[in-house]
Amino acid sequence: MTLSRADCLVIGGGPAGATAARQLALQGLDVVVLEKDRHPRFHVGESFLPRSLAQLRELGLEDRLERLPRVQKLGAEFLEGHAGSEPSRIWFRDALGGGEPEAFNIARAPFDAMLLDAAREAGATVREDTPVREILELADGAVRVATADGEVAARYLLDASGQGTILGRHLGTRRVLPALKKVAYFGHFRGVGRAEDETGGFISLVLCREGWFWLIPLDEETTSIGLVLHHGDARQLPVPASQILGWAVRRCPVMAERCADAVFPESNGVTADFSYTCAPYAGPGYFLLGDAATFLDPIFSTGVCLGMMGAVEAAEHVAALVRGTGADAAARQQDYSRFVERSSRPFFRLVEGFYQQSFRELLLSESGPLEVHRALVAVLAGHVFPRPAFALRWRLRLFELFVRLQKRFELAPHREPFSLFDEAASADSAAA
Ligand SMILES: Cc1cc2nc3c(=O)[nH]c(=O)nc-3n(C[C@H](O)[C@H](O)[C@H](O)COP(=O)(O)OP(=O)(O)OC[C@H]3O[C@@H](n4cnc5c(N)ncnc54)[C@H](O)[C@@H]3O)c2cc1C
Structure with a gap:
């Protein structure tokens, strides 16, 4: 019928x-x-x-x-999960070629x-x-x-x-x-610490060797928190899937500090977010x-x-x-x-780069020659339709070259990534 x-x-x-x-x-x-x-x-x-x-x-x-x-969002911040890490920030207003200076959560x-x-x-x-x-x-x-x-x-x-x-x-x-096989754990937390200035609406991305956390302020009380892990690492964790987010937050010093007074969800959602x-x-x-x-x-x-x-x-x-x-x-x-x-190709290239430590080191360095960082901000603000402007494309290629060079030379300071599996660096051990 x-x-x-x-x-x-x-x-x-x-x-x-x-x-x-x-x-x-x-x-x-x-x-x-x-x-x-x-x-x-x-x-x-x-x-x-x-x-x-x-x-x-x-x-x-x-x-x-x-x-x-x-929540109004003026940019994003990236930081390593180690205790005492300082965030590196991008502001949408700095995007090469202009465009909307803000977004929202x-x-x-x-x-x-x-x-x-x-x-x-x-x-x-x-x-x-x-x-x-x-x-x-x-x-x-x-x-x-x-x-x-x-x-x-x-x-x-x-x-x-x-x-x-x-x-x-x-x-x-x-x-x-296959290179982007990941699993995501997520939930809504209440009372997570955040800045009281105009960076309070920023999305925060807290990095670890096994993946990264997101913190997205949703309203005055609620923050969406998630953790994206490499598939192989996720399988080694000593906790049930529905409890991994709480376990990981408590283990990562930056996350533990921001969530010190927060109400955690009883369990977290899980999704395999394999790219395809x-x-x-x-x-x-x-x-x-x-x-x-x-x-x-x-x-x-x-x-x-x-x-x-x-x-x-x-x-x-x-x-x-x-x-x-x-x-x-x-x-x-x-x-x-x-x-x-x-329109999706530049993001695929950036995402693949993001899982290399040299890419992260350059991203965290906040500046670079020839306005390469501003071009990166423009792409991250979504100015890629119907395809990124030439001024962005060649700068992105240059950024990729810098990422390769960073592996051998120190264009930006080398950093030791925080690892969720590193007992000595964990928040649990810092608290002990
Ligand atoms: C962990 C994670 C974090 C993310 N974070 C962000 C973020 O911060 N910002 C962002 O922009 N994107 C984010 N995304 C991606 C974003 O959620 C998706 O790209 C977006 O939802 C895609 O919209 P869509 O309309 O294509 O699909 P969806 O929003 O998934 O909508 C698809 C709809 O199809 C319906 N449907 C499915 N099967 C059928 C069927 N058989 N018959 C009828 N209906 C059906 C579903 O019920 C659903 O309502 C994230 C994704 C993941 C996995």
Whole structure:
């Protein structure tokens, strides 16, 4: 039984799916969103980039954002986990080429619900509690999927199913990047210490040999804390998965100090955040959005920004295809794939670099010749669409060269990383 027939079918009502659905509906297209959960629902990923703030303005969503509790974020700080480490800071206002000087942190449940409501109000039909079970047909102009209630047909499919990667799995294109096999442990803490000046809203990234912690202030009381570990290290820990975050926080001197008066969650969430790609990102009958296209290690808070920017781009192509205007389907699919590829590539390169100590040493040094650091800040602020400007690209290459040189020479001070496994350096031993 076919339940409905639409111009466009979107799987998943997260930021990418909701944004695409709204853009399509605003253009008068008939759009159905199938979402397996019911919003608002918890989602990890609460730190946003300046480019996202600018995009929300461009989309006319600023007023809705203003109504949600959030924390202004002017930059990010990085520090080693050792006792007494001083943070190195980047300020978004220093980005080469300018751009929005600030971003924000926000709980994802209300943020994602806001976007999905906006799609609904623009005219999209949103069916929650409706997981897609199977792809039945996939061709330009004719797609069909199965749900528990029956089939839904449309002319184009936009897969925004997040890490569910429905289409990537269906097509067998999902490829995990072995160097970036990680596990993340996360939870909300209350009463974590933070600066009282304008750096109080910064995201803090506390580094250790086995990975890194994030601290994201969400409101006056709540801080989102997470730990991302290399897969191999995570398997060696002497505590159950649901207790690893508390164990690690107490063990790392910087984290233990910031959480000295905090209320810890009883247990932590766990997710394997293996990075992957499902390229090509579009093909006959489909476009892949957000995490359904590719997932990148969360270190630089890029997920929502990449997902929403790609969603707007895909919606433009799909709208033109449904109307039969402009380039043909294959050309548009290639164009879109290139957009995702080019905008995510600089982040993939930075993420791979980030797990090398020489990269971290340079990042922590806060400055460098030829405005290389300012170029890095511009990329970390999300100024990469549709691809980074030439002034950023060559500086990033230079930064990569510096990272290689740093292994042999001391361009920035060499640092011994903090290790969660190092008994002598742990907070437990400092307290004893
Ligand atoms: C540990 C960790 C930390 C992160 N931190 C950040 C951060 O600080 N900042 C940031 O920007 N990003 C962060 N991210 C990434 C970010 O959360 C994602 O990139 C972002 O949520 C992607 O949006 P999306 O719309 O593509 O997918 P999602 O937000 O995951 O939405 C996908 C939707 O699809 C639905 N769905 C799934 N399967 C089906 C199905 N079969 N049928 C129907 N619906 C389905 C889901 O219920 C979900 O609502 C982090 C990720 C991880 C793992």
